[in-house]
Amino acid sequence: xxxMAFLEALFQYEFxxxxxxxxxxxxxxxxxxxxxxxxxxxxxMGDAISHAVLPGVAISYMxxxxxxxxxxxxxxxxxxxxxxVSQNSRIKHDMAIGIMFTSVFAVGIIIxxxxxxxxxxxxILFGNVLAVRTSDMxxxxxxxxxxxxxxxxxxxxxxxxxxxxxxxxxxxxxxKWIHYILMVVLTMVTVASLQTVGIVLVVAxxxxxxxxxxxxxxxxxxxIYMAAGFxxxxxxxxxxxxxxxxxxxxxxxxxxxxxxxxxxxxxxxxQGLLWKSFKARKNRASLS
Amino acid sequence: MMEQSRLKEPIISIKNLYYHYGQAxxxxxxxxxxxxxxxxxxxxxxxxxxxxxxxCILGLQQAQKGEVLLFGEQAAKFxxxxxxxxxxxxxxxxxxxxxxxVFEVVSMGLFGKVGxxxxxxxxxxxxxxxxxxxxxxDAYSSRNIGELSGGQQQRVFIARALVSEPELxxxxxxxxxxxxxxxxxxxxMLKDLHRERxxxxxxxxxxxxxxxxxxxxxACLNKTLHFHxxxxxxxxxxxxxxxxxxxxxxxxxxxTH
Numbered sequence: 001x002x003x004m005a006f007l008e009a010l011f012q013y014e015f016x017x018x019x020x021x022x023x024x025x026x027x028x029x030x031x032x033x034x035x036x037x038x039x040x041x042x043x044x045m046g047d048a049i050s051h052a053v054l055p056g057v058a059i060s061y062m063x064x065x066x067x068x069x070x071x072x073x074x075x076x077x078x079x080x081x082x083x084x085v086s087q088n089s090r091i092k093h094d095m096a097i098g099i100m101f102t103s104v105f106a107v108g109i110i111i112x113x114x115x116x117x118x119x120x121x122x123x124i125l126f127g128n129v130l131a132v133r134t135s136d137m138x139x140x141x142x143x144x145x146x147x148x149x150x151x152x153x154x155x156x157x158x159x160x161x162x163x164x165x166x167x168x169x170x171x172x173x174x175x176k177w178i179h180y181i182l183m184v185v186l187t188m189v190t191v192a193s194l195q196t197v198g199i200v201l202v203v204a205x206x207x208x209x210x211x212x213x214x215x216x217x218x219x220x221x222x223x224i225y226m227a228a229g230f231x232x233x234x235x236x237x238x239x240x241x242x243x244x245x246x247x248x249x250x251x252x253x254x255x256x257x258x259x260x261x262x263x264x265x266x267x268x269x270x271q272g273l274l275w276k277s278f279k280a281r282k283n284r285a286s287l288s
Numbered sequence: 289m290m291e292q293s294r295l296k297e298p299i300i301s302i303k304n305l306y307y308h309y310g311q312a313x314x315x316x317x318x319x320x321x322x323x324x325x326x327x328x329x330x331x332x333x334x335x336x337x338x339x340x341x342x343x344c345i346l347g348l349q350q351a352q353k354g355e356v357l358l359f360g361e362q363a364a365k366f367x368x369x370x371x372x373x374x375x376x377x378x379x380x381x382x383x384x385x386x387x388x389x390v391f392e393v394v395s396m397g398l399f400g401k402v403g404x405x406x407x408x409x410x411x412x413x414x415x416x417x418x419x420x421x422x423x424x425x426d427a428y429s430s431r432n433i434g435e436l437s438g439g440q441q442q443r444v445f446i447a448r449a450l451v452s453e454p455e456l457x458x459x460x461x462x463x464x465x466x467x468x469x470x471x472x473x474x475x476x477m478l479k480d481l482h483r484e485r486x487x488x489x490x491x492x493x494x495x496x497x498x499x500x501x502x503x504x505x506x507a508c509l510n511k512t513l514h515f516h517x518x519x520x521x522x523x524x525x526x527x528x529x530x531x532x533x534x535x536x537x538x539x540x541x542x543x544t545h
Binding site for chain 1: 387
């Protein structure tokens with residue numbers, strides 16, 4: 001099926017339009033938040049929290065409440081648990097992350113299995129963007145607006161506490177609160193991304209577009225816009241491949257964003273491997 | 289001038305301060321006043337509690353006993369952090385590949401004053417430019433902070449501390465990882481700031497020799513305060529005494545320019 005056929009289907013089918021809008025929003029939200037996640041050195045933490053959402057989603061499902069609430073609950077509890085274990089023992093932070101999130105994730109898998117719904121598990125884990133409901137789309141929109149509002153209002157505070165936590169503390173900024181608010185936002189973004197990329201691959205949407213932008217610019221605000229842009233393009237192209245070849249949308253979206261990252265990694269004017277080796281060779285030639 | 293400063297409340301006043309970490313005493317019975325216009329050099333060997341003392345002053349750590357007054361107010365209740373500029377050790381924090389320009393880094397120093405939900409205005413931009421001029425870094429305004437040398441970065445951080453026009457500037461080992469020549473010009477710049485702006489400075493260092501050329505007062509810390517007074521008195525203190533304080537022989541380098 002060609003791209004034209006995809007466009008035609010897009011005009012024809014409402015489910016595809018919903019899928020597209022949701023993907024675009026998720027691309028933007030993940031790109032924006034991802035910039036702060038990677039600059040704070042929290043990529044692993046992002047992975048952990050997005051996985052830790054699973055039991056919360058399962059429990060909410062069981063009780064018929066919006067899975068937003070359960071997700072935030074288990075996500076934040078895991079973040080607190082990780083902090084507690086690493087502060088009260090010789091266990092280092094990355095070890096605590098590895099222990100806590102896998103355990104919480106395992107609990108989630110068992111709950112969902114007991115609920116005898118393996119189809120749902122598959123969709124929660126890997127995303128099924130074509131099944132986005134109108135209510136999901138609205139939830140994604142509200143989470144997106146919240147994230148963008150928070151980042152705009154607290155841009156300065158986020159910038160200082162990310163760039164130099166000690167300095168932020170000496171200004172009287174509550175670093176701990178900023179950390180936990182980011183964790184809450186992270187769980188919300190995970191929930192927003194459940195339908196498009198699924199729990200397992202959310203972290204890719206958070207990190208890959210932001211990392212791609214990081215290779216291309218030296219300005220934070222440019223990086224945020226670029227990351228959002230890469231997020232959107234990856235989501236839309238991923239949706240196209242998912243629809244056309246009947247593949248899991250999470251996987252196609254993530255692969256497209258990985259493709260952009262690879263391109264930036266090799267061809268970025270300042271950081272690209274190709275230019276670097278080219279320059280090194282030129283230097284060597286001029287020395288000899 | 290002297291009369292005036294004597295009447296005034298000291299800017300920092302530390303009374304009977306004790307700090308212990310687990311069983312180990314880090315600070316014992318510290319009494320120290322910093323008055324307006326002082327340029328105090330706080331010296332001591334590694335592990336003497338210098339950084340802990342600074343953290344107690346900045347309210348980043350709470351001492352178990354004693355008190356710290358900032359501008360006459362308890363450090364724990366102190367909220368006017370824009371009156372105090374702080375420059376930490378270069379290595380302690382800060383990610384060198386952070387995507388921020390020199391201008392942006394310095395403008396971070398104004399965030400406390402600008403307040404929540406507000407953005408930088410034109411008057412703020414002018415202040416940033418002035419602070420960069422004061423440390424001789426205005427030509428680097430749009431460069432990425434990670435591209436600069438250690439000494440240049442440290443100047444930028446001073447500019448960031450200066451931009452909010454603090455009355456007190458605290459520097460914790462600012463020349464660690466900076467080459468000797470840059471360190472010298474760096475100290476000279478501090479001396480100029482002290483003289484021209486009548487700014488109160490607290491400089492923490494383990495480098496006794498270099499520092500004594502620039503500061504007006506010296507305090508020697510090794511768990512307790514071993515000496516506190518004017519720089520010329522400090523230089524009269526016999527070298528033996530200094531060596532016993534450091535636990536090994538100290539060569540005080542002469543810096544005659």
